[in-house]
Amino acid sequence: MDVITGIEKIIIWKKTSLIRKFLLMTLIVSIQLLIAFFIFYLGGTKNSYVYLELSVIILGGFVLGPLGGALLGLTGGFFLGPVMPADTTTMLMQEKASWLFRLFFYIFTGYISGVVIEYLLNIIDRLSSITLYNPITKLPNKNYFENMTRDYYFDERIAVIKFEEYHKMIENLGIDYATDFINKISDIFVKIFNEKNKNNKEQNVFHLEEDKFAIIFSDSEMKNNFKVVYKTFYKAIKEKNVTYFPSYFIGISPRTGSNTEVLQKAEIARRSARKNLKFYEIYSPELSEQLNKNFDLSLEIPRAINNREFFLTYHPKINLKSGKVEGVEALIRWLHPEKGLIPPDAFIPYIEKTSMINTVTEWVIKTAFFEIKSMEKENINTNFSVNIPLKILENPKIIRYIEAYKRNPLSIYKLELEILERDNVENFKKTASAMKDLKKLGINFSLDDYGTGYSTLSYMQQLPFDRIKIDRMFIKDIENDESMRELVQSTIDIGHTLGMEVVAEGVETIKAVEILQNMGCDYAQGYHYAKPMTYPEFIRWYKDYNSTEKLS
Template identity: 30%
Template structure:
């Protein structure tokens, strides 16, 4: 028998008894084996020898086989060879209907076909659906064009295809939505591990139009039979978990829970309400003080937005900024924040608070917008605010999106006189060379490193090294998330210049912010007299 022949022995009831090594390596998974058994049964011809051809979906593609079936000693002996011949018109039609043209992955239609057959077995086996969506992918299409978006989809597809096992089916459902069907899982924790691994797999740097971009993904997971008994229910609940994952921030995964249905409905409703809220300016700015490490005097604040929803009350940005990003509403919302901040600085000037510097968070979509610089300059002209009193905070992730464009925009902002700060420093994937290439005035050490600085030697070493590096580069350093005096003392000893956190103040409205500034100023004056 030739080496490329797969051999299978079955009993009279078509139960698989034994297969050679090649058969076991090609025909894997309960679904595949069940399909093959059904084919053999239909071709058995009442115990007579028979030759036939058949097709099966294996390893994310349709494969063609020829087979010879022999009946001997109350057993069926099946000899299978894979065909290398060209596809027929019928096969081509099948591929056009059931495969994605860009990635050559099976599509939504084939997913339904395979999973419905899998569930029709009514066995005790457990299965899982992992719904994966690329974070911020719309920005790639909008900013770089659909050809660049397609190339990025192909790179992600290569990564996913190289990772999925033979017991997992990979599909491209639509756009930047992928789905993995995992059969015969032992328990739901296996799906959780897969979700976590997929997040780590996607989160890396990709070349986009001769540049580099950091890409992340969000994942939603559902489990059969725990979350449903039919395909539509399981797919819907995986998507609900995906929405929940996105609503809590990018680059994470969630397993479906019943209470997500309410929160997902709220997420969708918020998206519809947000546009109207921007038109009606239903927002309020809050300010979290930044204090000088030497005397605790207020030197400025970070601007934080709150949405005044008519039914839900005040909504914090972590619940709606991602919606604004994906919908493109971050552009008008961001402009409103910058304009209102400058107007507020004008009001504070009237009360002789001329030295306060306020920082505003910027997203990549804002920074990449073609009219961003002109918009900022227009607002500065309207309000007559000194640009040096304005600071824009960008994350390391933004730096990785488009180095050349970010560098150009940041340098133009610097020329205007606006300060640039790196937010959440240490949590991104940027090279430290950016600190040398870009005109960065301030680094904000992420609160995740500050939280355990009193007890974690690694965090302590990272923070100390970061402060020393910043000071050697003449870059100001601020620690965010400072919550107790022990953290304050350690950071002071390391040479940290500024603090921000609940130990000093939570984010407060404009009236209370000025009261806080005046209180700190009076307290400093009293201590100076006593000294």
């Protein structure tokens, strides 16, 4: 028997309605009466068959509790009492003391059996709460999910949602705030996924770990339900006068295989979504294969650095008011000798998790400085930005490396560091201090991929960012989705309120440009203007673009 089903069936006996208990009582009393006739037929109470009546009373106490057990003891004792002969052959009646003793013994036994089973059921109930339900949200937990049995519809899927910054929330805002936050999150999920299916008694929302939930839903509901989730959590959540923007990623898996396997597949998809800064990812066998390939590829990175297989491309940033190129983003690329051009998301996430990030960051900065200096000889005077993970600012070696370029104040003044928003602050004071020291040299900071990762107003207010970059996932639907336009507008307003300029990434059409201009967005990047280009390609594009601008 399934663990969950067994425990729940036992607990159901304890919570049986009064009507069902009355029907059960009637049935058991009828059985007692039949046993009494059976004992009479076999010769009376002198035989050991009277213990059949006792076993029914004990069972009745288990089913109906102390009061029910006592009542069954009373009826059982009466059926074998004053009207039942001790010996039906001679019709010798029982002594009064004998049947009265049995009567009170039956009542006592029925009552005690009920007390014992209630005590055991209370223990089972408490154990099930501890082992099968999350103590904070009272939702069924991972153990419940992995052991449950239920019939699934063919189109059902499992989603795993993890809130990335939960432990940092505890450190920075306290356990009470984090508890209230996670309770509010669970209430939202229950409202969306449980209350919509009130006719379905099954659980659809599960609290797997401190910061992780699982949801069962049908394929037909996915678009509408997750659109609600997206709109809900994009907005700030207010708890105890603290405004917080949740950071989360979703992995989705079809309901194929065991519950444990389904969770593993959804988790693989979630990690892929996090790595690629996507709202959600749907599992496929190819996804697992790709993750394995990416891991193997990461082992080749030291060789690639030594063999100079990396190179930079430049993605222009356009001022939406003047239409001029006012900066470029330097992006690292990898030309593998056997596999050709490797996409950045196949190796950058692995670099960020190792000490190689220091070496690669130094190479990117050094190469960008050199090539920007060369652009000046082509009469191209532009700022440039480099992507770095936030945690690297805690490394004094990197800070000293950047500071060494202050001997060339013209070049260092052009540098902007784009902080990946998927990174959390490990040492807030140290990071803030490092950023302020670099700003004194003239270096600017952008918050990259805003809206996809860690984004509390507290961080944005206290860290000295000059710009925020709205991720392309918000811009791609801006032409046709009114709710997305509202989200982008609110982000622009937040940035301007905090004294920051706003850059929109992933701009691909003139209509999107016009919408962003009307919203007051400051800069745009995207294929509408140009794709990321190598150094020679950018030189040619820049000259052509400037010629076109002058003509227009």
